[in-house]
Amino acid sequence: MMQNLGATDGQISSGLLAVCFGIGLTTFFLAYTTKAPITIAWSTPGAALIAGAFAAGEGDSELFSHAMGAFLITGVLLIATGLVRPLADLVAKIPGEIAQAMLAGFLLAYCTEPFLNLASNPWLAGPVIAVWLIALWKAPRWAIPAAFVASLVVIAFNFNTEAVDDVILLPHLEFVVPAIDAASIVNIALPLYLVTMASQNLPGLAILKAYDYKLPWKRAMVSTGFMSSVAALFGGLTINLAAISAALSAGSESGVKHLRRWRSAMWSGSTYLVLGLLCSVVVLVISAAPSEVFSTLAGLALVGTFSGSVAGAWKNPAEHSRMPAAVTFIIAASGLTIFGIGAAIWSIAGGLIVRGIILARKQKEEDKIAQEHADHQ
Numbered sequence: 110m111m112q113n114l115g116a117t118d119g120q121i122s123s124g125l126l127a128v129c130f131g132i133g134l135t136t137f138f139l140a141y142t143t144k145a146p147i148t149i150a151w152s153t154p155g156a157a158l159i160a161g162a163f164a165a166g167e168g169d170s171e172l173f174s175h176a177m178g179a180f181l182i183t184g185v186l187l188i189a190t191g192l193v194r195p196l197a198d199l200v201a202k203i204p205g206e207i208a209q210a211m212l213a214g215f216l217l218a219y220c221t222e223p224f225l226n227l228a229s230n231p232w233l234a235g236p237v238i239a240v241w242l243i244a245l246w247k248a249p250r251w252a253i254p255a256a257f258v259a260s261l262v263v264i265a266f267n268f269n270t271e272a273v274d275d276v277i278l279l280p281h282l283e284f285v286v287p288a289i290d291a292a293s294i295v296n297i298a299l300p301l302y303l304v305t306m307a308s309q310n311l312p313g314l315a316i317l318k319a320y321d322y323k324l325p326w327k328r329a330m331v332s333t334g335f336m337s338s339v340a341a342l343f344g345g346l347t348i349n350l351a352a353i354s355a356a357l358s359a360g361s362e363s364g365v366k367h368l369r370r371w372r373s374a375m376w377s378g379s380t381y382l383v384l385g386l387l388c389s390v391v392v393l394v395i396s397a398a399p400s401e402v403f404s405t406l407a408g409l410a411l412v413g414t415f416s417g418s419v420a421g422a423w424k425n426p427a428e429h430s431r432m433p434a435a436v437t438f439i440i441a442a443s444g445l446t447i448f449g450i451g452a453a454i455w456s457i458a459g460g461l462i463v464r465g466i467i468l469a470r471k472q473k474e475e476d477k478i479a480q481e482h483a484d485h486q
Contacts, residue, residue, distance in 0.1 A: 115173035123283040124344030129385030131336040131348050136378030145322040146358035146370040148377045150351035152305040177341045178287035179297035184338030186302045191330025207460040208315035209421035210434035214441025216415040222408040226401040234405040241409050253410050260406045264398040282343045305349050313350030320359040356414045433464035
């Protein structure tokens, strides 16, 4: 994606270092000051949006400067969002079952990847799944670490050695002079902001709420917006509240007590700092390894979280709870995108609309019964 924007290899390495350190430091700050498992990530849907917009690969240094200017503006917009109280009040009212259903729908595609890979590439996905199943039987808590080790073994046997030629492995930063104009704001900053809010920040907030954690909205938005703007000066992507990894840290599958799960987020932040220092090596391994191995491992790691989300979404038998949860799950799983807004926000909106209709109908029925009872008296 950054190549399509006209970035050089050095600028790509610099951007990865900047964004990893931004994520790690912001995660440290939020998790430690709130004692909640708040994790930060880069905007994967936003990156996909930008990659699609510049898929032709005709970028140059001027376009890259304008893109970084747009990323800087996106950070400013995130800061402004944290200062607008009505938005925080609105998202805080999302019912828990809708948040859980959204998460389950969002996770479905990831959780199917291991088994789709098993069908298409059994020699790559099969060993990882087999080790996971054996560990799940013998030592459930070590199932994912065992699958990770199996993944490394599979990668070792399928490593593309040609990818290691002429690679500079030392981390470094390169300053980028951002250029700001109306076209880059409209074509990059605004779509990136909308996608980041719809697909990352709002789901991230809802997920923490679903696990009974409170998020300081202002602090989270201002800190992520600030670090996004700083990272843009060195070629980095926009950062935001994590959705998937937030569920991994906040869920009971972590094996940590509820009040201590913030430490899991701290470990996540530490991992990003290490990745920042090893960004060139990480990019090298990922580019030289089969993509099926990583998607298989990620999918297996999220099966437990998916199970818990499904249970939470449908634990309340009431119609005003289960029907909205079902609609939320279906929309989230569909991958729907309208007006640049992803399925996460549309699923929550759909669930809230259905919930409102059902509650309004029930209230009307109760009012009618009450009126009939009053007339008889």
